[in-house]
Amino acid sequence: xxxxxxxxxxxxxxxxxxxxRSQMYHKRGLWAIKAKNGGKFPHHDKSAAAAPVAEKPxxxxxxxxxxKPLSNKRKPKPTKxxxxxxxxxxxxxxxxxxxxxxxxxxxxxxSGLLLVTGPYKVNGVPIRRVxxxxxxxxxxxxxxxxxxxxxxxxxxxxxxxxKKKKKGESEFFEAEKKDKTALPAEKxxxxxxxxxxxxxxxxxVPELKFYLGARFSLRAGVKPHELVF
Amino acid sequence: xxxxxxxxxxxxALVNYGKDYGQLVVIVDVIDQNRALVDSxxxxxxxxxxxxxxxxxxKIDIKRVxxxxxxxxxxxxxxxxxxxxxxxxxRKLIVQKKRASLNDFDRFKLMLAKIKRAGVVRQxxxxxxxxxxx
Numbered sequence: 397x398x399x400x401x402x403x404x405x406x407x408x409x410x411x412x413x414x415x416x417r418s419q420m421y422h423k424r425g426l427w428a429i430k431a432k433n434g435g436k437f438p439h440h441d442k443s444a445a446a447a448p449v450a451e452k453p454x455x456x457x458x459x460x461x462x463x464k465p466l467s468n469k470r471k472p473k474p475t476k477x478x479x480x481x482x483x484x485x486x487x488x489x490x491x492x493x494x495x496x497x498x499x500x501x502x503x504x505x506x507s508g509l510l511l512v513t514g515p516y517k518v519n520g521v522p523i524r525r526v527x528x529x530x531x532x533x534x535x536x537x538x539x540x541x542x543x544x545x546x547x548x549x550x551x552x553x554x555x556x557x558x559k560k561k562k563k564g565e566s567e568f569f570e571a572e573k574k575d576k577t578a579l580p581a582e583k584x585x586x587x588x589x590x591x592x593x594x595x596x597x598x599x600x601v602p603e604l605k606f607y608l609g610a611r612f613s614l615r616a617g618v619k620p621h622e623l624v625f
Numbered sequence: 626x627x628x629x630x631x632x633x634x635x636x637x638a639l640v641n642y643g644k645d646y647g648q649l650v651v652i653v654d655v656i657d658q659n660r661a662l663v664d665s666x667x668x669x670x671x672x673x674x675x676x677x678x679x680x681x682x683x684k685i686d687i688k689r690v691x692x693x694x695x696x697x698x699x700x701x702x703x704x705x706x707x708x709x710x711x712x713x714x715x716r717k718l719i720v721q722k723k724r725a726s727l728n729d730f731d732r733f734k735l736m737l738a739k740i741k742r743a744g745v746v747r748q749x750x751x752x753x754x755x756x757x758x759x
Binding site: 486488498534535536606607610612622623624 | 725726727728729730733734737
């Protein structure tokens with residue numbers, strides 16, 4: 397912030413200032429500005445306004461006055477992440493098929509979801525998106541400086557659109573073959589590329605690999621509101 | 626059973642309720658039947674109800690309502706802090722605090738250590754059992 401400026405004319409009581417109008421005129425040096433300009437204040441002429449363009453009368457007048465909706469210039473921002481969640485934080489996933497798994501946070505995507513990886517070799521969690529609400533942020537951090545997550549965004553995770561087939565009667569009776577398209581090799585390579593530097597960082601800390609491979613659970617007598625994560 | 630710990634000037638007590646919960650304080654004066662004037666090196670001298678205090682075994686040698694400097698010097702001379710941390714009560718409190726501040730990762734490491742220790746103990750026990758049978 398700019399250094400606090402001392403006012404030249406402080407308010408003594410509400411409505412009563414210290415220095416009179418004529419004294420302020422002198423203090424501000426308006427007499428010097430006038431003198432410099434030959435007896436009157438410097439003044440610049442108004443710039444010539446553009447000549448108004450002759451408008452053609454419209455071809456079509458609508459029958460009823462349609463109200464225009466108010467303009468909305470709001471640009472949504474990605475959700476604010478909790479201060480405890482920074483790149484490299486170990487998170488505990490609380491719901492879904494990976495509930496209880498401890499996972500490494502990589503970055504926040506533009507949709508607000510958190511990009512996360514197991515690593516896959518350690519606990520079977522692939523590069524995945526996760527919502528901040530279903531996650532506990534622990535205070536354990538892993539070094540993610542060697543990981544390049546530039547190429548991951550929400551479009552990477554979009555479902556592939558299936559071509560619509562015209563349903564014939566025969567196809568109703570046949571069991572719908574759900575072709576589980578195997579993961580494209582490209583995605584497997586992405587996983588390996590992200591996990592390699594992570595695994596090195598994880599193995600450098602003793603017992604961290606076992607920690608990430610284990611699931612979190614509550615036991616008898618453990619009070620979650622008293623736990624320090 | 627006679628009482629062993631008396632409320633007296635110089636008695637060190639533990640605050641067990643209120644803003645200064647868990648602090649060790651010294652009773653420097655008795656106000657009336659229910660309240661004492663209490664002081665500690667890192668707090669302002671104030672009154673406190675006896676119900677909020679738990680007396681300890683430690684007692685220091687001071688006169689009624691000493692100045693802060695005298696109090697601190699007396700506490701150093703009697704080495705209250707060291708005596709407290711050596712006592713089993715003091716040690717228990719320290720362990721409780723440490724346990725409460727454990728991280729999720731720390732708790733995991735603790736679990737692994739406990740399992741390891743239990744394994745070693747069980748091995749020794751099995752060995753001893755074999756020896757007694759044999």
